[in-house]
Amino acid sequence: MSxxxxxxxxxxxxxxxxxxxxxWSRVIGKGQVLRIVDLEGRQAVDFLCYNADDYEDRYAAxxxxxxxxSGIFIGKDTVLYSVNCNxxxxxxxxxxxxxxxxxxxxxxxLNRFRYGATGQPSCRQNFLDQLEKxxxxxxxxxxxxxxxxxxxxxxxxxxxMGPSISEPGDYIDLRAEMxxxxxxxxxxxxNNPVNDYNPTPIRIIVAE
Ligand SMILES: [Zn+2]
Numbered sequence: 001m002s003x004x005x006x007x008x009x010x011x012x013x014x015x016x017x018x019x020x021x022x023x024w025s026r027v028i029g030k031g032q033v034l035r036i037v038d039l040e041g042r043q044a045v046d047f048l049c050y051n052a053d054d055y056e057d058r059y060a061a062x063x064x065x066x067x068x069x070s071g072i073f074i075g076k077d078t079v080l081y082s083v084n085c086n087x088x089x090x091x092x093x094x095x096x097x098x099x100x101x102x103x104x105x106x107x108x109x110l111n112r113f114r115y116g117a118t119g120q121p122s123c124r125q126n127f128l129d130q131l132e133k134x135x136x137x138x139x140x141x142x143x144x145x146x147x148x149x150x151x152x153x154x155x156x157x158x159x160x161m162g163p164s165i166s167e168p169g170d171y172i173d174l175r176a177e178m179x180x181x182x183x184x185x186x187x188x189x190x191n192n193p194v195n196d197y198n199p200t201p202i203r204i205i206v207a208e
Pocket of ligand 1: 046105106107122123124185187188189
């Protein structure tokens with residue numbers, strides 16, 4: 001069950017439900033707003049972005065953390081920066097409050113190493129499947145960020161993967177500051193609590 005949430009302002013140019021475990025990508029034009037809705041709550045959304053005119057100018061996790069006062073968490077007013085320190089997206093609305101910058105993505109190798117699990121879908125593979133459409137591959141995956149994923153860090157440096165804190169209908173609005181290729185993996189992870197052990201659909205809306 002999904003809850004009601006405020007309508008996105010402006011003209012909707014794209015509206016799609018991304019199934020559980022699936023990947024997605026699209027170029028978001030400068031000035032357009034990308035809304036990601038966690039329809040059922042407790043769903044991690046792994047995210048990468050690239051300057052649509054220069055794929056080498058891509059999301060820079062460490063620089064984003066250093067430049068923004070929000071540090072390791074992404075929330076309202078956080079700006080996502082590229083490796084050339086160009087603003088890519090600005091978070092203009094956020095009902096969740098804390099999104100992860102440091103946990104990275106799940107992969108087949110990690111599932112095997114940490115959980116002894118083989119043959120499961122992963123965010124890394126979802127990213128590769130999307131990036132292939134744009135002529136990119138494994139060398140083009142920088143550290144990603146994770147919307148609606150909660151990775152608290154202790155004073156001793158310890159970190160936890162979840163449990164997730166997002167509620168049904170939580171959303172984040174990202175205004176594109178350049179033409180940006182956005183790449184999403186709706187995380188299929190079932191071996192830890194980042195998705196509450198239950199991957200669910202998300203909704204993607206693009207408005208201008
Ligand atoms: Zn994942």
